[in-house]
Amino acid sequence: MSPSMSNTLSIQQVNQASLKDSCKTLVGRAISIASPSRTRELFAFPVSHPEGFRDKAIMAFLKRRAIHLHQDSFFERLHQEFWSGQGGAVFADNCDHRFNDLFLTKQAEDFQRLQEVWLQQSHPNIVEFGCNSGLLLNHLTKNLADVKAATGIELNADQVRRNQQSDDFDSRINFLQADAGQWLLKYGQKNTLFVTNGGVLEYFPREKLDAMLAHVAANIKPATFFCVEPVAEDHDWQVSNESIPFGNELSFSHNYTDLFQSNGFQIVHQRAVPFEDWKMVATIAMVR
Numbered sequence: 431m432s433p434s435m436s437n438t439l440s441i442q443q444v445n446q447a448s449l450k451d452s453c454k455t456l457v458g459r460a461i462s463i464a465s466p467s468r469t470r471e472l473f474a475f476p477v478s479h480p481e482g483f484r485d486k487a488i489m490a491f492l493k494r495r496a497i498h499l500h501q502d503s504f505f506e507r508l509h510q511e512f513w514s515g516q517g518g519a520v521f522a523d524n525c526d527h528r529f530n531d532l533f534l535t536k537q538a539e540d541f542q543r544l545q546e547v548w549l550q551q552s553h554p555n556i557v558e559f560g561c562n563s564g565l566l567l568n569h570l571t572k573n574l575a576d577v578k579a580a581t582g583i584e585l586n587a588d589q590v591r592r593n594q595q596s597d598d599f600d601s602r603i604n605f606l607q608a609d610a611g612q613w614l615l616k617y618g619q620k621n622t623l624f625v626t627n628g629g630v631l632e633y634f635p636r637e638k639l640d641a642m643l644a645h646v647a648a649n650i651k652p653a654t655f656f657c658v659e660p661v662a663e664d665h666d667w668q669v670s671n672e673s674i675p676f677g678n679e680l681s682f683s684h685n686y687t688d689l690f691q692s693n694g695f696q697i698v699h700q701r702a703v704p705f706e707d708w709k710m711v712a713t714i715a716m717v718r
């Protein structure tokens with residue numbers, strides 16, 4: 431299917447602004463010139479659900495400008511604002527079905543490979559970044575052999591509180607509210623399986639992911655990453671290592687092969703599966 435006929439999220443979608451989008455950007459640009467201090471404020475502290483005509487117009491302009499000027503840290507701030515607020519708090523209600531419909535149903539082959547790698551590595555610890563309601567972390571803790579400790583790192587404080595108060599989890603699991611990048615640089619330990627699932631690294635700029643992986647490779651190896659992340663269907667990894675905003679959320683489509691290999695990891699498994707509007711790529715990468 432050609433990209434234009436498919437619903438799978440793409441870069442092309444972002445670049446093909448409709449007439450309505452172009453008008454919004456033009457109006458936003460004019461309003462931002464008239465309101466420079468509000469524009470500076472929204473650039474520094476972007477909001478995912480702006481209220482009122484002025485803020486909506488300025489945010490539309492700032493997003494479009496950030497795409498053109500590659501202002502990746504603006505998108506990082508925008509994603510963090512979304513996930514630490516209502517976006518993260520209601521995610522489980524809307525999307526927990528994906529654990530069954532995607533992970534258990536369509537990714538059995540990836541999990542099987544992870545089990546084999548886990549047995550070879552004998553890491554005692556699991557850390558999942560962006561674990562949200564913890565369904566996958568619970569599954570991994572119960573189904574990988576001899577897990578000593580499992581930690582779920584999640585940005586959304588409400589969700590972390592609900593997890594901490596729940597009796598549904600394996601007793602080896604601990605949930606913490608933190609930014610995954612900051613936590614890894616400060617508390618990451620060797621012999622760990624690091625996990626992201628359902629799209630978490632897509633909210634991090636490439637620069638930050640490079641810093642995280644370089645830290646793991648230099649200071650806390652051996653380690654393994656198991657990542658299941660969406661990518662733009664028209665992101666050709668043979669051609670581009672760039673991390674490019676895609677889809678409605680303007681999250682980053684990363685080249686996960688280059689991301690891991692350029693930071694000293696060996697990729698032992700990589701497989702794409704289509705799911706709803708996404709092309710999801712599972713990667714298992716190790717550094718010894």
Ligand SMILES: C[S@@+](CC[C@H](N)C(=O)[O-])C[C@H]1O[C@@H](n2cnc3c(N)ncnc32)[C@H](O)[C@@H]1O
Pocket residue numbers: 509510513514518521525526528559560561562563583584585586608609610611626627628629630633
């Ligand atoms: C698309 S959801 C995926 C949730 C879960 N892994 C799943 O598959 O159901 C992304 C999750 O990553 C979390 N997140 C986003 N940025 C984060 C960050 N910088 N540090 C920790 N968690 C983050 C969000 O709060 C959200 O729970």
